[in-house]
Amino acid sequence: MDKIRKCLFPAAGYGTRFLPVTKSMPKEMLPLVNKPLIQYGVEEAMAAGLSGMAIVTGRGKRALEDHFDISYELEHQIAGTDKEWALKDIRHIINSCTFSYTRQIEMKGLGHAILTGESLIGEEPFAVILADDYCVTDDSGVLAQMVKLYEQYRCSIVAIEEIPREETYKYGVIAGDLEAEGLYRVREMVEKPAPEVAPSNLAIIGRYILTPDIFDILRNTPPGRNGEIQITDALMTQAKMGRVLAYRFKGRRFDCGSIEGFMEASNYNYTHLYRKHKA
Numbered sequence: 001m002d003k004i005r006k007c008l009f010p011a012a013g014y015g016t017r018f019l020p021v022t023k024s025m026p027k028e029m030l031p032l033v034n035k036p037l038i039q040y041g042v043e044e045a046m047a048a049g050l051s052g053m054a055i056v057t058g059r060g061k062r063a064l065e066d067h068f069d070i071s072y073e074l075e076h077q078i079a080g081t082d083k084e085w086a087l088k089d090i091r092h093i094i095n096s097c098t099f100s101y102t103r104q105i106e107m108k109g110l111g112h113a114i115l116t117g118e119s120l121i122g123e124e125p126f127a128v129i130l131a132d133d134y135c136v137t138d139d140s141g142v143l144a145q146m147v148k149l150y151e152q153y154r155c156s157i158v159a160i161e162e163i164p165r166e167e168t169y170k171y172g173v174i175a176g177d178l179e180a181e182g183l184y185r186v187r188e189m190v191e192k193p194a195p196e197v198a199p200s201n202l203a204i205i206g207r208y209i210l211t212p213d214i215f216d217i218l219r220n221t222p223p224g225r226n227g228e229i230q231i232t233d234a235l236m237t238q239a240k241m242g243r244v245l246a247y248r249f250k251g252r253r254f255d256c257g258s259i260e261g262f263m264e265a266s267n268y269n270y271t272h273l274y275r276k277h278k279a
C-alpha cells in the first residue's frame with residue numbers, strides 16, 4: 001500500500017506559552033477567529049486527499065474528540081434556524097473522515113509522539129501536521145503539494161522555509177543538494193542548532209511525509225536535543241540512505257505556537273477569510 005491516506009496530528013503538548021488559557025483547554029483548540037487550529041490542519045489534510053485523521057492526545061484533551069463529533073443538543077437547538085450554516089464545514093469533516101485517537105502517556109519529544117501514533121497508522125506512508133504551524137497558500141495546500149511530490153519520489157519529505165540565521169535554534173535545520181526547483185535531497189539535518197553551527201538557514205516546518213520504516217528507526221533513536229526523541233534525528237538515518245527530500249513549499253507559515261505568530265495569523269484570517277466570507 002503506498003497511497004497516503006492518513007495524517008497524524010501530535011497534539012499532546014501542554015501549550016505552556018499560552019497559559020493560563022491552556023490550563024484546561026488544549027492548545028490545538030485555540031481559535032483563529034472562530035475555527036480551532038486543529039481544524040485548519042484537518043482541512044489541509046483533506047484537501048490533500050487524506051481521510052484518516054490520527055490524533056495523538058494526552059490528558060486534558062477531550063475537547064479535541066468532542067469537536068470532531070456530533071453535538072446532538074446543539075444540532076437540535078439550531079436546526080431550522082439561520083445559524084445552521086455555522087456547523088456546515090465541521091459536519092462535512094465529520095461525515096468524510098474517520099478520527100482515531102491514542103494517548104501519549106509521557107512527553108518524550110516529537111519523535112516519541114509520532115512513534116506513539118504507530119498503532120493508528122500501521123505499515124503505510126503517512127503525513128504529519130503540527131497544527132501550530134498554520135500555513136496559507138494561494139492554491140493547493142502545503143500537504144497537497146507534498147503528496148504530489150511523494151507520488152513522484154516515494155520517500156520521506158519535510159517542508160522547509162528560509163529563516164533568519166539567528167533563529168536556527170528554534171527549528172530542525174537541513175542541508176542538501178538541489179534536486180529540482182525548491183527541492184533538496186537532504187544530506188544533513190540537525191535539531192535546533194546554534195546559528196554558528198547550523199548547516200544552513202533552511203528550517204523544517206510542521207509538515208512531514210514519512211515512510212513507515214520511520215517507526216523502527218524511532219524505536220532505535222536515542223534521546224537527542226533536550227533529552228527528547230527527535231524526529232529530526234530519526235530522519236537523519238533515512239537521509240544517510242538518500243531517502244529524505246526537503247521541499248521549499250509555496251505559501252506562508254504562521255508560528256501559532258508563539259503569541260506573536262498566533263496574533264498575526266488571527267489578524268490575517270480575520271481580514272482575508274472571515275470578513276471576505278461574511279461579505
Ligand code: G1P
Nearest residue numbers: 110133170171172204205206232
Ligand atoms: C518541532 C521539530 C522541529 C521543527 C519544528 C517546526 O519543534 O522538532 O524540527 O523545526 O517542530 O515547527 P518544536 O517546535 O515542537 O519545538
